[in-house]
Amino acid sequence: MDIKINDIVGRRSYNCDILFRVIDIQKISGQTVVILYGEDFRLVADAPYQDLMVINPNERLKLTKEYRTLEEQSLRLFTQDVDLLRERQEYEATSGYVKPSSYFQIPGKVLHLDGDPAYLKKCMALYEKIGVPVLGIHCNEKEMPAKIGGYMDYYRPDILVITGHDAYSKAKGKMTDINAYRHSKHFVETVREARRKVPHLDQLVIFAGACQSHFESLIHAGANFASSPSRINIHALDPVYIVAKISFTPFMERINVWEVLRNTLTGEKGLGGIETKGVLRTGMPYHPVQEEE
Template identity: 75%
Template sequence: MSINIMDIVGRVSYQCDIMFRVIDIREQNGKKIAILYGEDIRLIADAPLEDLLAVSQSMREKKAKEFYTREEQSLQLFQQDVDLLKQRREYEATDGYSKAYNYFQMPGRVLHLDGDPAYLEKCLSLYEKIGVPVTGIHCNEKEMPIKIGQLIDYYRPDILVITGHDSYSKAKGKKEDINAYRHSKHFVQTVKEARKKVPHLDQLVIFAGACQSHFESLIHAGANFASSPYRVNIHALDPVYIVAKISFTPFMERINVWDVLRNTLTGEKGLGGIETRGVLRTGMPYNREQNTES
């Protein structure tokens, strides 16, 4: 069976452990090589066509169900966190429930740059479900450093997500060498350009990276949170869970890094960060009548 662009495949040499989407087929040293994007994880890879096996519809449905179950579990845990935050804010804003409920909240605004349009759509759907205000932009990883300054000026986000696909190649160098990574250097440069616009770590909170990204370089460049400390793969939706937690945490509170990571799909091996303030702001009064009329 021939392999074509947009087919869902697995790599025989890896026991088809990950489902990939074929995004391109190229000629290399007389062999046809497929460029692959992970279906549920932010990994980019390449493989000879003879190493690829088309994934059956039944197997695709089985894998999708497994990921969907994990996503739902993470969403439920995250929703519990958000509900607790809301209850605490309501208690504080009403002086221990002794005053009328008369306040409104402004969650942090997110600008999400993604190298994969399919993942971006998945993320935007989750942001909407959670209630995070977001602008999503599909942008090739190599173009991100060039475009980020203008995008920050235009959208003025509280939280910036810089993600897409990445991978580490042992053949290109040691894990410490950023040139051994597919897109880490582009993510790093994008973070640096963003920090030229907003140097303060709490005025613009940045998440950067994808599967196997060079975590240390991203943090040193100015990211608050990044992937991947142990160079493992991260799930497509992990950035959403991190920035949503930040978006709903009051700006006077510091976020414990473990509190952010514990409900992600990947956990501390794939994600890490530094102590950071939340960005949610509470205001009053809230005019219910006017809000109802509008």
């Protein structure tokens, strides 16, 4: 079967353990090489044409069912967390009085830069479902450092997400060498540019990285949370769960790193970070304006 752009494929040499989308097909030194983006993981890879097989819809459904179940479980646990946060906020905002008081909440605004338009669409749907105010922009990873300043001036976010695709290549160097990674250096440069705008870690909270990204460099550049401590693949939706937790945590509270990671799909092997304050603010009173008849 011929392989075309946007086909969903698996690598025979890896027993088709991960589903990929075909992004490009190139001729390199007489060999046909296919550029692949992970369908559920933020991984970029290339493979020989002959190593790939197209996954038919029935097989694809079976392989993705496990991931959908994990996504539903994470969303359920996250929703429980947010409900508890809101209940506590309501109690504190009204000082526990029996008399009902009206108040309003302003969750943190998110600016999400993503190198993959399909993943960005998935993330935007989840942000909407959870109720996080967000501006999502598709931006090629290599262009992010030059464009981030303008985007921040326009949107002035509380939380910044810098993500897309990445991968470590043993053939390019040691795991400590940032040049052995597909896009880590671009993510690092983008974090540095963002920190030139807002240096304080609690005035702008940054998540940066993708699959197998150089975690230490991203944290040292100024990210609050990043991937990937153990250089493993991270799920497409993991950044959303992290920043949504931050968005709904009151600004007077510190966020325990483990509490942020526990409901992600990847956990502490794929994600990590430093102690960070929340960005939610509560105000009173809330009086909805009624139009005069």
